[in-house]
Amino acid sequence: MQIGQRPHTRNLWGWTKVVILNLLATAVLTEVLPAQVQSSLPQPIPLPKPTETPKDMPYPGVVELHIDATDVLRRVYRIRELMPVVGHGMHTFLFPEWTPGDHAPNEPLEKMAGLIITAKGSRVHWIRDTVDVHAFHVDVPAGVTQLEMQYEYLGSTGPDTGPVLITPTMLDLQWQSVILYPAGHFIRDVRYHPSVTLPSGWAYLTSLDGGVTAPQPGENTVTFPTIALDALIDQPVMAGRYLKQIVLTETPAPVRLDVAAESPENLSALSEVAKHFVALMPQANRLFGSHHYDHYDHMLFLSDELSTYFEHHRSGENSAPANFLKPSPNSTATAADLSFIVHGYVHSWNGMYRRPAEMWTPNLNTPERDSMLWVFEGLTDYWADVLSFRAGFYSHDNIDEQFSGLAATMTLDAGADWRSLEDTNNDAVILARRPASWPSWQRNMFDPYDSGEMIWLEADAIIRQESAGNRSLDDFARSFFGGGSDSGNVTKTYTFDAMLASLTAVQPYDWHSFFRSHLDDYGQGRLIHSIERTGYQLVFTDKSPGSSPPSGPLDLAYSLGMRVSPSGAIYAVHWGGPAFNANLTIGETIVSVNGKPYAPGVLVDAIRAAESSGPLDLVVKRGRWQHPASIIWKGGMRYPHLKRLPDNAPLLDEILDPISSTVVQ
Ligand SMILES: [Zn+2]
Incomplete structure (x- = not known):
């Protein structure tokens, strides 16, 4: 931590006050703490001068x-x-x-x-x-x-x-x-x-x-x-050794897709993927109305070894598996799997051009304060999702899967009973990439991403409702993060109050109370209802999302409160859920279910049977140690979905529609 310098000058009365106060302080200390001054016990050596x-x-x-x-x-x-x-x-x-x-x-x-x-x-x-x-x-x-x-x-x-x-x-x-x-x-x-x-x-x-x-x-x-x-x-x-560049657009500023591969064959389907990035260009320009780079490079490393992700003003570092772009009968990769690159691109506006003042530092060794991570990352996640739909990385058929999953995540924040969302902004520093033992109880730095996205989704809906459909968060994107004109490679900082003023200029509303309540209040699942303003409600059914591969992990997060690998390894347990209450923990492996050897289908059948009768008795092991676990759960299989609220306008569909060229000049 850098320490501020003392002021060089004081007036005479100022110095006199300091001298008097110092003398008083010394007298008090001498009187109250004589034993400490004369102690033979260890005393601290003064720290070296700060850098x-x-x-x-x-x-x-x-x-x-x-x-x-x-x-x-x-x-x-x-x-x-x-x-x-x-x-x-x-x-x-x-x-x-x-x-x-x-x-x-x-x-x-x-x-x-x-x-x-x-x-x-x-x-x-x-x-x-x-x-x-x-x-x-x-x-x-x-x-x-x-x-x-x-x-x-x-x-x-x-x-x-x-x-x-x-x-x-x-x-x-x-x-x-x-x-x-x-x-x-x-x-x-x-x-x-x-x-x-x-x-x-x-x-x-x-x-x-x-x-x-x-x-x-x-x-x-x-x-x-x-x-x-x-x-x-x-x-x-x-x-x-094997690089390829595709120019995505030349106007209003050049943007390129740069790809490195382990072999030339791994680049064979590049042009198919590039068309989505080409479609992204006008959508990003229409959302922000300007750009703040003289040119931009999306960098994509295709490797099973190299792993990178970093956002910048003029480029973004990304990586994907080596054969990601190589057509294969077994390949399940889709354009949606590359939408994370859109996140980095949005950061060129949100994070690099406009940055919260406490997150900007004059050099690379001054601590950054992450108090507005929920804007830096949460709003970026929101616009990355919106642009991914508008550019075609996701089809509109994916609305349910994409946003029900996000909304359902809000039900797994047990830690919100003790820890505000505001406090989770500090977790990038607290965890420093170390894994957490009980993520749902501890909460972590991804809460500002997910919860932040829900908050901004609700804010978008509020603007659309309050303005009777005349304005939206897109207007805020243009006025605050677009800035009205192309500025070149500069960064402008802002405060929470400045952001509220800009938002109020788009749509008068009590934004201070809106954001502060989401940031400061306690209680699990506070953001579940944010999506209802957009014309949808979060519901749970026993129908699994369409994209879940049958041989993949078993997502029991919304039923038993745990996630299980195909081999029975428990890799997530929700704090306070049925599995937690049966003493199950991450790292254990399910051996048997109601006396039958574990298989994913055996567990699913047992969950369904337990709705009407019967036990859900598991045996789990960790190393050589085994223990029984009797789970109390009669809710069957539960997966999140969105259900249309017929009395509310389908704002979510409107938000995700591409912006036509006639809307923004
Ligand atoms: Zn980010």
Whole structure:
């Protein structure tokens, strides 16, 4: 945490007050706590000086950054940074900790190794800060104007060491993981001149402009023009042996779909998928009425190894299985499975162009405060779903499945009895990607996504109702997140009150009470009824959703309160549900049901039979230990669905209809 500086000046009375108060405080402490002052028990050593607070002040010179990315077999980048320095004495350099969009201090400091710093050919000692372990202090000798820093980024060798971003056929170069940068400056004030050497025969795609490949034979080095650090980390580089780019639109600004594959055959169905992205372009433009990038790249890595997801202003990092685009008789993949890419695209407006003020930070080591994650992510989820329908990733036949599932999730938030939705905004930091033992009781960072989406769905319906169909949340998208005109690559911050004012300008309403009640009040299932304003009601029947493969997991979340894999492994138990009350926990495996060996069909038959009579007696095991579990449940099989409310206008259908070109000029 950065600590604010004391004011430099005070008036005389101000100083006099401070002196008097200090004397009084000292007298009180001396009188009340003499034993503590004289204690021989351990006393704290003062903490080191906090790392320098960043200032909006240009850093002198340009940092030369070179990444040798040729060692893809060992998944290691070799990094060389030439860092200009002014003046001798102690300088501090930072390894990034926070990246916009990650919401937590997740940057992989543990992957940095081999740091050697030299100046004029001599080694310079560095010291890591013992509190801020991302800070490296370097005592620069007199007469030195440049430090040479060499180190490695040790890419994950498997999922157990973090997301894999380097494989023998492709890589996702995230600049924020391969830099040390100077403390004390906003990152927009630090300029970099980046270059990367790729394996022979590899190509690259990126939203970074102006890359020039060295003409020397056998060398595959691309050098980019000098760029501010905040713009550099916004634009990762996709590189690989098999790349393909499809231009989705040229107007009003170019948008491209960049794909990396493990083999050329895996790209064979790309054009089929691309048509949905082509349809997305006008829908996004009509929703927001503007764009805030000079061009945008959807990056898609097709790999069974490489796993990535990151939103940016000018590009989005995404991944899918290696054969995702390869037509196969067994393939169940559909365009709907790629709708997550739409989420990242919406972030170019919601999150990157407009960002909650507390979520914007001047450098990559200042903590982000996630208090408006429910807007940053919840509203993004909402518009990602809306655009996915409008662009055809989902057909209107999917309305039931898509929104009943979302609404039903609101019934599984047992933790809402003790924890407000507002508090769950902190979970990106609290959990830091660690799995939770009892997610439904703890709640987690995805509550702001799902609950946030329900809140914004209700807000859209309110605007449509209050304005008698004349306005909608689309108008708010254009006025607040579109901003009225194309601005280029800039970020504008906002507060909760500013957002309410903009929403009120679209439609007068008591928005403060509306949002605060959803954010602050307690109680399970508070948001179930939000969908009813849109002309639908959440109901439960024994008919399973059409897309559930018969051989897939058994979703008993809304009956027994648990989810079970095809082999009987229990991988989710709802806190307070029937399974929970029978002492079942995640990680156990069902051995038998009413004396019969476990099979999914045996359990389903037993649930149905238990409606009228009979027990639901399970035996479960964990390792060698077994125990019986008698579940009390007479509600049969239950799956969520939407039912039309005939007296209410079908607003949900209207919301999901594509915007025609005549509506928005
Ligand atoms: Zn997101």
